[in-house]
Amino acid sequence: MTHDHDLVLRPTAAQTQAALDPPAGRNGGDLVVETLTGLGATTVFGLPGQHALGMFDALSRSSLRYVGLRVENNAGFAADAYGRITGEAAPLLLSTGPGALTSLAALQEAAAASAPVLAISSQIPTAGLGGGRHGYLHELPDQQASFRGIVKSVHTVRTQSQIPSAIAAAWKSALTAPHGPVWVEIPQDVLLAGTDLPVVTAVDATPEDLAPRPELTAVAADLLSKAARPAIIAGGGVVRADAAGKLLQLAERLQAPVVTTFGGKGAFPWEHPLSLQSWLEDRHTTDFLEDADVLLVVGSGLGELSSNYHTFKPRGRVIQIEADLGKLESNHPALGVHADARLALQALLETVGERTDPTAAERVRAVLDKVAERIGSQELALEQQVLASVRRALPDDSPSFWDMTILAYWAWSAFDARGANTMHSAQGAGGLGYGFPAALGAAVADPTRPVLAVSGDGGALYSIAELAAARQHDLNVTWLIVDDGGYGILREYMTDAFGRPTATELSRPDYVALAESFGVPGVRTSPETLEEDLAKALATPGPSVVLLPAVLRMFAPTHLG
Template identity: 85%
Template sequence: MTHDHDVVLRPTDAQQEAALNPPAGRNGGDLVVETLQGLGATTVFGLPGQHALGMFDALRRSSLSYVGLRVENNTGFAADAYGRITGEVAPLLLSTGPGALTSLAALQEAAAGSSPVLAIGSQIPVAGLGGGRHGYLHELRDQQASFRDIVKSVHTVRTASQIPSAIAAAWESALTAPHGPVWVEIPQDVLLAETTLPVVTAMDATPDDVVPRPELTAVAADLLSRAERPAIIAGGGVVRSDASGKLLALAELVNAPVVTTFGGKGAFPWEHPLSLQSWLEDRYTTDFLEDADVLLVVGSGLGELSSNYHTFKPRGRVIQIEADAGKLESNHPALGIHADARLALSALLETIDAPREDPSAPERVRTVLTKVKDRIAAQELTLEQQVLASVREALPDAAPSFWDMTILAYWAWSAFDARRPNTMHSAQGAGGLGYGFPAALGAAAADPSKPVLAVSGDGGAMYSIAELASAKQHDLPVTWLIVDDGGYGILREYMSDAFGEPTATELSRPDFVALAESFGVPGVRTTPETLKDDLAKALAAPGPSVVVLPAVLRMFEPTHI
């Protein structure tokens, strides 16, 4: 008996004919590729290895575009950026053991930054699984265990028929708010074995929306409507859920000043009268937020960097909207609303009856920003501000930028106007070195129509120098700004402040311009005075380029107490 609500999935005549007569010469690798295509993938990232060759051979029988980098960790960073820029799943194909393990730091960053990376790794043959004593190349006792602490979900395959369902389940997990990386592993012999299974066609792995509970929306709307001094902290969840327009509408409706976290850069217009910008490492900002009688936190767990190193102690009522249930009230008691930022903000806009008038809010914002700028001005950091301003002037508004863990990036977290949502990205989630350049390559692969900027220090640059070859091979429009200060600059400062002198921070490094040119990538050595013009010229040129700025930059002195 068929009920009205039942869905009848009857194949068409053409589908039935194709299913009953699959083409010859296909294997498990083809099922992987067909499933990815059926789910809507157009681009895959990866690096081949012996056990994974079945997947890579299948790529040539597909319409998927392949972007290969030289190191698995860098390939993971590229996939991370592709996921951030597009909001789509970024497939990442890896081999067993060392190849898989080398991607872990990149997957940690994807997890911290909520980027939907679908890592598909190979395994040793089925007969060897579970023991760790069979002597197979790349063998691990429990490969999944290395990923389980990092990714959102782990999916295992032991037969060819399990491949489509496992990948579809992983795809759905990656795209369920909050987005994040997932892990699928498939044994070598399953990938290589010939299959007579039908060709995988269109598949549905649409995640369920994470919607706010209406009674919580009602309480939050009432609190914001009656607040005397409301304020908003907007995190990366606003950017990931494409909720910047909703945030702006709500802030203006209730006249609430907005500060964006370092992961939420671009979520709110920088020069808006209600914008407190991103000066989170500043006690003036912290004091202002602590004084709010109602504080709305959207898409942020209020972690270390977003809470001024856990010195932030809100005195008013906190409302926290967060898609990751584990982050709700993890650092501060709050009215916790488990929801996607866009859906929750939409619900608040529909629930709040009338605008909240507060003509004093813009003036209070100006007072805080003036205090912050006066404090920075007193520290005689003209060079640093000049360099950052030159980068901003040279970079087109719509061009994305990717920042490594370097002093200029630390400045950018607080002081850089991202101008557009989802255009400024950094490794501040997990904090690993080497993110900037390979991530920029992933962004350029997602949209090669606009230039992409990568910013690294000389220490971080050496983590990903091999990817100059990848940039050249794929002809990606990425300009790499390398600030060469002769070492790990931020660690030099930390150690000097804490111990009186640094240890293990000074580095021998190559002539970056000559090295870039040896890869066939044009390079130029610049100065603070010529940086804006040199950078603009490089960004306007097709293909990859390198701009090297020899300069020792200093961090501004933060205030935590």
């Protein structure tokens, strides 16, 4: 009998020859890029630094495409988006100390959004580690400790022979559900030293399947089949697992209304008769979900935004399918199913009974009508006009990346993503500066489609340096900057809470002139000309900036009453 664990990868004749006769001049950095190539990577992001030069030198001898950004945090955002779009682990090459630490906010967003990023950092020479000689440039007392609370897993290398296995283990970790960022650390001397190890040719890092336990899905299927008023909340886990098709099948079989979270945008067709869309910050939606006798939550931890700021109190039975064990039943008691969304939905499809409910679509329409009536009563025509113009200008299959700005907050609730894995924002961790560098990563992943980035003027200043990267790599990204003279959403929050804003007003550049100084065309638009100007920019190859001077307002919250 042959067992799976008895199987051994056998090298081809060409691989054997390469192993026996490695090219001259290789170092530890070559082992890094050879391993990445063997795992299937084609593109790496990052920034060089003194201790990491061995990796970057090796790139010149590899087939990997290097996309360099100007700030490590932005390189991390680009890798995050590349991982979301491709479903592959996106390598992010970093230097020691300040370079590594500057990526932390991006890795936090990747962790919150389950984006597979493979961060590989240098470290000071091994002689200085563990209480040896200190005083190295960029040295941290414990570099790994800065990342351990953020990434999925930490992998340390201290010798060259450890490099392939450590990177392969990290790759597997990043792509095993739930996806997420991982951290590999390699000392400078290990990267620089010449190596006589054979060329890395065969690397196995197949992600593990996270299948549901059958007794749990059997109970879940029985509850859903017998429910009188079932409903579904679809989160980002549905998108990451590429499970939108299975979600649609299940919802139609159960005649269950579906609301998508802000991280799950596009997981369910916006105009479907069962679609409650994404109005999670509306009490009408919250009331509807609370009234469900069986609520299926797929790929969401029901955190702050998805629970209408923790005002959501379900009265029925909750079934939660979640790949992240720490999020299972973390906010509400449930029948917790620890599983990848795709595999769990497939198991439900194989066992759930078919329901008929002639009132489901009518109840959905009634909720949406109430939402529209509430928004319509608040004199928000400008905001709705701007968002509608963006939707009409953006091709249906083009991805969009949204910074933490008022227009993005509108888009979370009101924007039709028109497909899974097309609308992304920084709502996972909530840091500024995500939109533009993430859009650059998406354009690298798929250069055949124009990509839209949306920022406010405050967030734009976080990533303005990446206009240089956009131009250098000639990436098809149109950057819409909504200029309201400051941190607009913070201005609203402070005015509501204290009667006046403090520290929210900004001096800012002429964004059009600044873009043009980078060789990137820019245009100043208005709400009336936005659709035309944005569509033209998106249809023109290469990077561009569209500046919209406008003061937008948020719709009134309804989680307070």
